[in-house]
Amino acid sequence: MRHTFGSMSTATTAGGPGLPQERRLVTEIPGPRSREMFARKQTAVPPGIGTTLPVFVTHAGGGVVVDADGNSLIDFGSGIAVTNVGNAAPRVVERVSRQVADFTHTCFMITPYESYVEVCEKLNELTPGDHEKRTFLVNSGAEAVENAVKVARHATGRQAVVVFDHGYHGRTLLTMSLTAKNMPYKHRFGPFAPEVYRAPLAYPFRWPTGPDNCADEAAAQTIDMINKQIGAENVAAVVIEPIAGEGGFIVPARGFLSKIVEFCRANGIVFVADEVQTGFARTGDLFACEDEGIVPDIICTAKGIAGGLPLAAVTGRAELLDAVHVGGLGGTYGGNPLACEAALGVIETIQEDKLVERARRIGEIMLPRLRALQRRSPIIGDVRGRGAMIAIELADPATGDPVPAGEIAQRCHAQGLLALTAGTYGNVLRFLPPLVIPDHLLEEGLSILENILGGDNTV
Incomplete structure (x- = not known):
């Protein structure tokens, strides 16, 4: 089920009436007010809470964030794919403002309210597949993934979970265990949860025999690993991001996902799509799975679901979610009424402002220019992505070894x-x-x- 909500040639300004949509630098980055507040942060907040760019934001919307010194920066981050509809989208603001005056919390498990049910109905309708579905709401992407594993284990009676190289799924004990990258996510936080197995991801740019063989070989290696090391009959779930997010916006070689789904279907394994970063129109489809017609058994969503308010969801086949006993799912704040109203505003905005098509248009603008830049800048080894989820990978042109991207990011920050x-x-x-x-x-x-990058191969 592929959702297309029309076209959009220019974006509407969101995030506060009259916020100028311009890059404006009035101080160095960061400026004196931001530096002052960052010093306060260092005495109040532990250093484990890192900061990408230490400017303190006072306003944001459309395509800019404005800091305490009056600098207006172009936003290519969206709070890590959260503010897809803008930082203060009018429909979100209106709904949340009305709700906060009525009540802020009752706990849905104690006394329910309609907006929670309406969000679940919308997700049951909009997520891939025409089968009967159920949805429940939680607070974060990690919580959604962890609950998806709980459901899969309960419904199948199995324990093993298969994940992939370069995957990122969260910071809880279980989702750290599912995550591939040690630093900074796992380092010295073990021991980790058992019965988690890691398979190779079809990573075209770095596949040893080249991109043409990537899908078939990665799928064959994954299936062989499962059969030899675990036994397919012991696997509860395969969990994968349709495009690896923190791992580097890796778009798996086409055909890889469908082969994994086929294997799961043949062996009673629950296929879980972690669409926390890829969902809600980000990739030019409402959900990234739709690009290849993938229908997950369970889909996890968060980030862009509620325009910046904390909300996440687990949507899946009715027979899977209905298998869990009463009281086995839930949480005090899951599906908070403010966040539910925000989610309904996000869905309205995506549909009425045609943001699925807008994401495709962003990709049509970005990818050709970045590929042209790649031809001029040997340090750019790969340009990849879909819709408004785009990346460039830096690599030594002689060896292919990774070249750290931090300095380039800092130079971007300095220029707004x-x-x-x-x-x-x-x-x-x-x-x-x-x-x-x-x-x-x-x-x-x-x-x-x-x-910054044109013709530069010595970063």
Whole structure:
């Protein structure tokens, strides 16, 4: 079920009436007010809470974030794919404002309310597949993934979970165990949860025999590993991001996901799609699985679901979710009424402002310019992504070894472009502009990147 909500040539400004959609630098980055507040942060907050760019935000919307010194930066991060509809989308603001005046909490498990049910109905309708579904709401992406594993284990009576290289699924004990990258996510936080097995991801740029063989060989290795090391009959779930997020925006070689799904179907294994970062129009489909027609048994959503309010969801086949006993699922804050109203505002905005098509248009603008830049800049080893989820991987042109991306990100920040890094090797620049970013800011941000990277192979 592929959702297309029409086209959109320019983005509407969201995030506060009259917020100028312009890059404006009035101090160095960070400026004196931000530096003052960052000093306060260092005495009040532990250093384990890192900061990508130490500017303190006072306003944000459309395609900009404005800091305490009055600098206006182009936003290519969206709070890590959270503010897809903007930082203060009007429909979200209106719904949340009405709800906060009525009540902020009752706990859905104690006295329920309609907005929770309405969000679940919407997700049952909009997620891939026409089968009967159920949805329940939690607080974060990690909590959604952890609950998906709980459901799969309960419904199948099995224990083993298979995940993939370069995958990221969260910071709880179980989701750290599912996550591939040690530093900073797992280092010295063990021991980790048992019965978690890791398989190779079909990573075209770094596949040993080349991209043409990647899908078939990675799928064959995964299936062989499962059969030899675990036994398919012992696997409760395969959990995978349709596009690996923190791992470097790796788009698996086409055909890999469908082969894994086919194996799962043949062996009674629950296929779980972690769409925490890829969902809600980010990739040019409402959900990334739709690109290859993948229908997950369970889909986990969060981040972009509620426009910045904490909400996540687990949606799956009715027979799986109905198998869990009463009281086995839930949580005090899961499906908070403010967050539910925000989610309904997000879904309305995506549909009425045609943001699925807008994400595709963003990709059509970004990818050709980045590929042209790749031809001029030997340090860019790969350009990849879909829709408004785009990345460049930096690699030594002689050896292919990863080249850290942090310095390039810092140079972007200094020029007023908020860009994020990613990748197992820390060598990926990832771009997640809000879907409501105006074209002129998108183009200007790309020009900043071109000025920094054009012809530069000595970063």
